[in-house]
Each structure stands twice: as structure tokens, then as C-alpha cells.
Amino acid sequence: MQFSIVAIFATGAFAAICPTGLYSNPLCCGSGILGVVFLDCEAPKAQVSDSMSFQNACAAVGLQPLCCAAPTADQGIICQMPAGTI
Numbered sequence: 001m002q003f004s005i006v007a008i009f010a011t012g013a014f015a016a017i018c019p020t021g022l023y024s025n026p027l028c029c030g031s032g033i034l035g036v037v038f039l040d041c042e043a044p045k046a047q048v049s050d051s052m053s054f055q056n057a058c059a060a061v062g063l064q065p066l067c068c069a070a071p072t073a074d075q076g077i078i079c080q081m082p083a084g085t086i
Contacts (some may be wrong), residue, residue, distance in 0.1 A: 015084050016049070022069050023068065026067055027042065027076045028041065028045075028067050037077055044057040045057060050082030052085070064081075
């Protein structure tokens with residue numbers, strides 16, 4: 001029960017950062033290949049509550065914030081910049 005409540009809370013927090021649907025996975029990523037596949041991706045290590053905190057969390061580890069469709073093996077597939085980031 002406690003896990004469900006935490007999962008719902010975390011999903012709600014990320015919903016403010018990335019849109020629901022296809023691009024719903026917030027990741028901090030390195031370089032991209034043709035703007036489709038991004039390498040060296042990881043989940044934000046810091047607690048993020050909005051686009052700027054997401055951007056700052058990724059910048060702290062030298063990566064860029066992205067909302068991706070399918071995170072697999074440290075890669076982000078089909079990603080876009082989250083609204084409100086530079």
C-alpha cells in the first residue's frame with residue numbers, strides 16, 4: 001500500500017515535467033544521434049518538482065533534460081526537451 005502511494009506521488013510530480021503519453025519518461029541524457037537516440041541517460045538523481053529543477057539536476061551531472069518515449073539500456077529513444085527548459 002505504501003509503495004502505491006509513493007508511486008502515485010512520483011508519477012504526479014513527473015507529470016508536471018514531462019507530458020503524459022509518448023514522452024512521459026524524464027531522463028538526463030548525453031549526446032544524441034540524429035535527434036532520435038540519446039546516449040548515457042539516467043533518471044534524475046535529485047528530487048525534481050518543475051522544469052527548472054529538472055534542468056538543474058541534469059546540468060549538475062553534465063547532462064541535458066529530456067522527456068523520452070522508451071528508456072532502454074542507458075539510452076533515451078525518441079525524446080523532446082521538456083517545456084520550460086532552455
